[in-house]
Amino acid sequence: MRVARFVLGRLVAVIVVLFVLGLITYGVFYLLPADPARLSCGRPCTPQGLATARAFMGFDHPWIVQYLQFVGGIFAGRTFGSGVTAIHCTAPCFGYSFQQSQDVLSLIVSRLPVTFSLAIGAAIIWLLIGVGIGVLSALKHGSILDRVTMAGAVAGVSAPAYVIGLLAIIIFGLNLNVVPDNGYVPLTQNPVGWLWHLITPWLVLAFLQAAIYARLTRTQMLDVLNEDFVRTARAKGVSERSVVGKHALRNVLLPVITVFGIDLGSLLGGAIITETVFSMPGVGALLIGAVHSLDLPLLLGCTLFAAFLIVIANFLVDLFYGVLDPRARLT
């Protein structure tokens, strides 16, 4: 019962947050000097042509009305224009991209395999490497290993993603020619090609994130190792392996999982820079393309999708916390 109320309350909050975020997104981008209808007006563009295009696309209303129409479309679907040439966008309609002649939802769905492959693969790598290094580093606190790996981690945190990505392409893709320089091959089409195209982006993304996780894990681990229960366990003569494995690690992983959930959530919403640098047709590339071409419906859809994943990730992390740590209050 308590859990049900918690879930229900959170779901309502999720919807409210998404609604407000969408409103802000739409408002901000609507303020841009650009006129999305101009892109459908043709060249040369005439005032009549512009007005017709605007009415057709539904941009002839105040922005708040447009936003409400957008929200309405999620439940009821939308139709642009009339007669045989009308464009139908069936519910749930998250807008229609006039520039790409496709509804936003199917555009995003078509990009999901790319982004999910990238994010999940990289997440596995960075979680293993980051946590592993962090634990080792904490156990050998103050040793050369600790110092070197932590210095490396600081370097990783400090390096800009775009430079690392570019360097990786130049070195591994073009000069050494050991991996493809860019692009994506669907898993279903060619599993080896899929792996081969993803390996560099995975490593680049994982390198940057692993540094963060190594630092986080190390700090947590040091923290836990100083806790009374660990000292007690040690004093009782419990083997070091068991102390670390059973007692310490579980407590370390709790905050790591929290951060991981949110990181993965935001990454699944699109890794803008990595996808851009490696020319991968994922959701992040779709989003940045929408920003650059001022494709308002697509932009709104992508932003809401990213926000949705983050909010859901938060929600799941909270649930997870409740399961792992019964002391956590469900508020």
Place this chain on the structure above:
Amino acid sequence: MTSVSAPRSHQGSSLSAALLRTVRTDRWALAGVIAIVLLVFVAAAAPLLAAIEGQDPNTYNIGALNPNNGLPAGALGGISGKHWFGVEPLTGRDLFARVCYGARTSFLIGLAATVVAVVVGTLLGAGAGYLGGWFNRVITWLTDVLLGFPYLVFMIALGAIAPPSVPRPLLLTLVIGFFGWPSITRIVRSQTLALRERKFVSSARAMGASPWHVFRTELLPNLWAPIIVVATLNIPSNIGFEAALSFLGAGIPPPTASWGQSISTASDWINSDPMFLLFPSAALFLATWSFNIFGDGLRDALDPRMVVRR
């Protein structure tokens, strides 16, 4: 979040002591401090340094280019006694002067944005932690959502919306600062939550002190340590943001020198003029690295158990 280990009220002196201790005992932190001091000096003395070299960041030197392809004349990107870091391809502008002036842009915006983020983050975090209730819940939600939100997109949009009369450095500072507060709010909130239960705070509250009074006299002095740490770690990410925005073409307007903009241009030239990429990215890396390593040391010194997320 764990609590602060000992009640440390009014600890202004222990802060500077911790700083000194950090620098003395932690060689990495010392290296960070030296690098920061060096870069601040470069930023402050950029005109002087450029004058010593005899160059200017914005003057075109077509004569310093190879007339056959527009690349810097001479080896290693045109490094010479006249141009210490060589010149930019296609313009012949002096790279040493541009890197020095770029430090000004990075530090000015990085530091100012941090101040904005710290002020907003501290007020919201302390408010959420101390007042609790719905305010706490809203702030917690906002930080959670904003931390993972694709706000780079919004930064680009805001840059395009603001009229040209708004000075770009100010706009960048405000925009980066505004999106930087969630990480600070998180720390401050959790620290405040812990402090709230302490005697000196609860007794002040019991005596009927206003929230603002409690904040100023009881909370803030005890929050300085975590704020300083998280601010130090916020600076490199803000410097990185300025560079990323400039990289995406939404940063400081040309011809003002900026590392991010130089890196963006240089990435096109990576095959024909790799030296062009070397200096601005090394400078950017050094700046973010030095603040990160110093912030880490400071954190260890102030409280080895304090957890700083991100």
Place this chain on the structure above:
Amino acid sequence: MDRRGFLRLVGVAGVATGAGAFLAACNANPTQGSSGSGSTTKAGGTLYQLSDTPSFHLDPAKSQSLATTSTGWIHRRLTAWDLTPGQDAKVAADLATDTGKSSDNGATWTYTLKDNLKFSDGSPITSADIKWGIERTFDPAFSSGLSYHKSLLAGGDSYTGPFAGKSLDSIETPDAKTVVFHLVRPYGDWPWIASLITLSPVPHGKGTDASYDTSAITSGPYQVSDYQKSVSVTLVRNPHWDHTTDPNRLALPDKIITQLSQDDSVISQRLIADNGNDQFAFGASFVDPAQLAALQNKPDVKSRVVTSNAGAIDYLAMNCTKGPLANPAVRKAFQYAVDRSAFQVAVAGTAALAGPFATTLITPGIAGREVYDLYPTGPTGDQAKAKQMLAAAGYPNGLQGLNMVVSTENNGPARAQALQQALAKAGIQVNIQSMDDDTYQATVTANTVSYDLTYGGWQPDFPSPNGNIEPLFASSEVGNGGYNLSRYSNPDVDNMIHDAQGTTDPTEAGKKWAAVDKRIMQDAPIVPLIYSRNSFLHGSKVDNFQVPDFPAYPNYLKIGIAQ
């Protein structure tokens, strides 16, 4: 191509052209193009186009492409472009038996279709299909293509497409092979308008929904076999196309695969590496200056770069409606203040790669162009003279705080800075505001604007002086999405444009256009900078890769694979 890609493709305002040509000494005849292996080109093979844009509009109504680029592979029009390197572009017959017969002083144009024309679905191409294809472009669902014809066809202003059952009466189809166009006024360039992609035939009654953009029925030598959105488009031979009716298309490759959404720098890298299928590939966008510089030391790659001999006009537009720039004397001072030499270096590294200095508004390769220079000065300009002229115009202390907007596309900010530093020497202080290309396009074509200066480039949509001048200088093109970036408005000039447009004799019209060109430059609304050369890179097995003077893009219709 989507709008972005198109803008890049035809070098519309703000999208200045990327690169230049090689030193004349290195490539004695740069317009000849290069051949991959030296062997003769025969039909066959698979050609790859590497494109940085996410889409390739197959629906002709939505396309703004040039007549001789990718959409030309699949769609034919009544007329076509005859492009011979070293010569001015000429209009040629395509589906029609000739380039059009005018009557009524040039306000009525009549075309007769050739025999045995068929669509890719096997149905015959009739005059009704021509009419239907043009009527479709008026429907707001498909209106994003070139729209020069819409204000010219009588009744076009209020027509909204054929799908509600209304037809456009100014397009008459007295029989299955005859099409008659009734225009609102005499218009000598109608044969050029009839050559634009947007006026391609669509089988009567077809193309009712958006899916036509990915599955169009074609009239050209190729048809669509596969369209994966944002990924690739595969074209294969259209069995119903008859080469005897179509001398303009060589149709050499058996198959053409366009790879979409490719990163520009990666395209260059792949073509330089020349591995595997990339040997049969060419890049749709320009080789950027960094790549060009790197290529100078690699003779094997350099031989695969083709540079145009001329190209779009790159110019500095001055807002004639605002502040000191409203004064022509001030604008004339700017003609001397710019440093074209530094600009050339900023564009492509060297003068030869960037393109020659521009002095006229009509670009090379277009019949009717007369060379003149109203404001002669040296390569680096004459900033002292500009200062004196400003003082004489009432600005002894120069000009401060001029706002210059520029697109981030195609190294726009770098080009703007080259102008900024030279203007500073003449006492003109400029602030650069760079913005994303679409924001930029919207900003400069809006009804109200706040900029003083902007940097633009313009490749006409069709090779008539009309295409150079009307879009940039007619007062009807100010705001509302029009590209009169200097907001120049002169009733005299408007009348002269109208008069030249109404002249059907090309030679006579050419003379009138040359006069308009000079007349506008007397008011100095822009500073012509250079005719920007474009460089393209192709794989070693790509043959017949020619870039004419106009348009400064490869003629896709003639590209083949070396066998």
